[in-house]
Amino acid sequence: MTKEEAEQFKARWRLVNDFTDEEARCAPPEVRLRQTALLYEAAQTFGWSESLREGEDEVRERWRRLKEIYRV
Numbered sequence: 001m002t003k004e005e006a007e008q009f010k011a012r013w014r015l016v017n018d019f020t021d022e023e024a025r026c027a028p029p030e031v032r033l034r035q036t037a038l039l040y041e042a043a044q045t046f047g048w049s050e051s052l053r054e055g056e057d058e059v060r061e062r063w064r065r066l067k068e069i070y071r072v
Helices: 003-026 029-045 049-053 056-070
Strands: none
Touching: 029 049
16 A cells, blocks of 8 residues: 555545534434443443442542542
8 A cells, every 4th residue: 555545545434424413412312312322231231330330439520530630
């Protein structure tokens, strides 16, 4: 693959990404909620829930510290 071909490839994917980003921004709340529910259900089905919870306490502590620092 030449440098020019690689740049064309990247440009095409940029167009695809721009389109999907715009499509996601314009999606009605019902569609977004349905998509979120499907992702949650997939995580449950594949047993990812536990691994996703790993580090949750650490993240909560980071948010607590940030809130304390910025007095939010």
